[in-house]
Amino acid sequence: MSRRISSPQLIGRAAEVAALGAALADAQRGRGRLVLVEGDAGIGKTRLVEDFTAQADRARVLAGGGIPLASDTPYAPVLGILQALARLHPAAAGGLLPQEAPGRADPFGPTRLLAAAADAVRAVAAQTPLVLVVEDLHWADASTRGLVSFLARAVRENPVLLLVTVRAEELDPARPVSVLIGELARLPHAERLVLAPLEHAEVAALVEAITGVAPSARLTGQLVQRAAGNPFFTEELLAAGRTPSRCPRRSVTCWPRGQRSSRQQDSGCWVRPRCWAVRCLTGYWPRWRSRRIWTMGWLRQSVTGCWNPATMDTGSGIR
DSSP, X not given: OEEOOOOSSOOSOHHHHHHHHHHHHHHHTTOOEEEEEEEOTXXXXXXXXXXHHHTOOSOEEEEEEXXXXXXXXXXXXXXXXXXXXXXXXXXXXXHHSOOOOTTOOOTTHHHHHHHHHHHHHHHHHHHSOEEEEEEOGGGOOHHHHHHHHHHHHHTTTSSEEEEEEEEGGGOOTTSHHHHHHHHHHTSTTEEEEEOOOOOHHHHHHHHHHHHSSOOOXXXXXXXXXXXTTOHHHHHHHHHHTOOGGGOOOTTOOOOOTTOOOHHHHHOOOOOOGGGHHHHHHHSSOBOXXXXXXXXXXXXXXXXXXXXXXXXXXXXXXXX
C-alpha cells in the first residue's frame, strides 16, 4: 500500500518565497498587496503558501479555500475567514454572519456583508498586519468571487496581504474566474506568480530531501520525464515504490508480478489518452474496462493519501 509522502523542505521556490516576502513587507508598511499564485494541479501552490505563512513574522494569518462539492454554496470557501473576522471584530459580526428570518431576505444583504467584511479587515489589520489566504478560487461561487474582488480593491491602503491561488488549467477564457483573475492582475498593487515545473536539479534535490540519498542522474532523468517536474507526481512515484526504469514505453505492455497471463504476455498495448494520468504516476496502464475503478482510486488517494489497487478490484489488472 502506498502512502502519501512529502518533502520536508520546500524545493525550487526561492524566488517565489522572496516575492511573497517583499509583498508582506509592503503590507506591513501599510501598502496593501494582492498576490495571485497560479499553476497546474500538484505544482505546489498550497505548499508554497503554507510554508510562507508558517514563517510570516508580525502578521496574523486567516485562511480559507475552495470546496469542490460546495462550489455553488455562497461564501463557503471563505466561511472560516468570515467567522474569524467576526470573533476578532465583534462589531461587524452581525453583517458578516447575518441571521435572517425565513421569507424575509434582505435585498441589500450581500452589500452589507461586503461592507462589514471590509470594515472588519481594516479593524483587525490596524492592530496587526493581516494575511488573507483564499485557495482554489477556481472552485469558488459567484458570491465568493465578488467578495474577493471587493476586498482586493478595499485593502490597497491597509496593512493587508491577500493571497489567492488558482489552477492554471481552470482559467478557460469562457469561465468567470478567468475574467476575474485577469481583472485582479491589472490592479496596480497586484502581482502574478506562475509556478513552473521543477528543473532537473530541483527534482534531484526533492528526491534527496525525501529519501536522504542523492539519486543517480539516470533516475532523476526518468522521474523528470515521467512526472514532468510536477512535485506531487514525483512524490507519488516515490510513494508507490516503483522505479520508472521498469515502466513501459508507449507500445509495451507491463503487468505487476503475479497478474500477467500467457495471453497478456503476447498482447500489445494501445495508448489510450484517458489512461495517461495513471501512467504518469505509476508507469502502468489501467485496463480500458476498468478505468473508472482506477480513476476512483486516484480520487481516493488525492483525498486520503493512501490507495491500494489490489483491494479495489481483483479483476482489474493494469497494463
